[in-house]
Amino acid sequence: MSWSYFIVFAAVSVVLWAVGAFAAWKERRVLAFASTGIGLAVFFAYIVMMWVSLERPPLRTMGETRLWYSFFLPLSGIIVYSRWRYRWILSFSSILATVFVCINILKPEIHSKTLMPALQSPWFAPHVIVYMMAYALLGAAMVMSVYLLFFKKGEATDKEADITDNLTYVGLAFMTLGMLMGALWAKEAWGHYWSWDPKETWAAITWLAYLVYVHYRQHRPKDLKPALWTLIVAFCLLQMCWWGINYLPSAQGSSVHTYNMQ
Structure with a gap:
């Protein structure tokens, strides 16, 4: 999996997270959970494919750790929303995850299969x-x-x-x-x-x-x-x-x- 495919997976995920956040504000909980969950699945699929491609966990560079932060923000948002029904949390998590996604798009980094011992x-x-x-x-x-x-x-x-x-x-x-x-x-x-x-x-x-x-x-x-x-x-x-x-x-x-x- 090449880093150049990231923008495709990221764009689909961000749109789905945005739909989920909007649905939460409209009290459409089923759509909020479904859209956010599918967006997380799409984004995690890219992480897994990067993991397979690099033959190591994508955790070495700042860009790679931002992948995980972008994934965990909506995940924590949907967990908090399911527990306490705070509608703003999905909007916050989606916006912040999008910021980290944009940083990775605008500032791509070198990804090597090599890991120090x-x-x-x-x-x-x-x-x-x-x-x-x-x-x-x-x-x-x-x-x-x-x-x-x-x-x-x-x-x-x-x-x-x-x-x-x-x-x-x-x-x-x-x-x-x-x-x-x-x-x-x-x-x-x-x-x-x-x-x-x-x-x-x-x-x-x-x-x-x-x-x-x-x-x-x-x-x-x-x-x-x-x-x-x-x-x-x-x-x-x-x-x-x-x-x-x-x-x-x-x-x-x-x-x-x-x-x-x-």
Whole structure:
């Protein structure tokens, strides 16, 4: 499967996600689930074909990880919609997934079948995939926090506060699982579970930031505004962990986690 086919699969998926989002606003739940689900199937089919073509999981470059983020955003959106009936979540997830799709179309990257020995571990694929799911859920939690802070002025209903909490709790659970998988991978590849690599350091900082939110909500459930600001700060740290470290001098030529596009 060539990267040049991506635009076809992506265009079909984006249209189907848009139809699903529109159907959710019109309270046509069957169409929302069907359209979003078919769009996810089409997009995942491309990921699978890329996997077969490359003879490895498409998780090496930033462009390849954006494939997974584009897939998990609508997936997390439809899960949240099915559980809490929030109509906006499908619109948010579809728009953000489209942004990442467009970045991949406008900035194609080199895809090689070759993987360095460390990336040939069986922990490689589940570690990154679980992290992408966590990023999608925590992205939805961040949007919810922005909505509550700037549109509701911090005055949230119990249901709105609960959905923000639940998105964060589930996202943090996936992040924790991803970190554990990463530690097992590191032990297998480099002989130790943790080495304070720049990526690992920022991952720990991000994890602790979300843990602060969880503890704050448990001990000060009525004081919502500081907790929502914590979510926004934590998501900024998450962006630093995901792609920002690529631009840190300390990571240049030394970090095993920086994305190699060659």
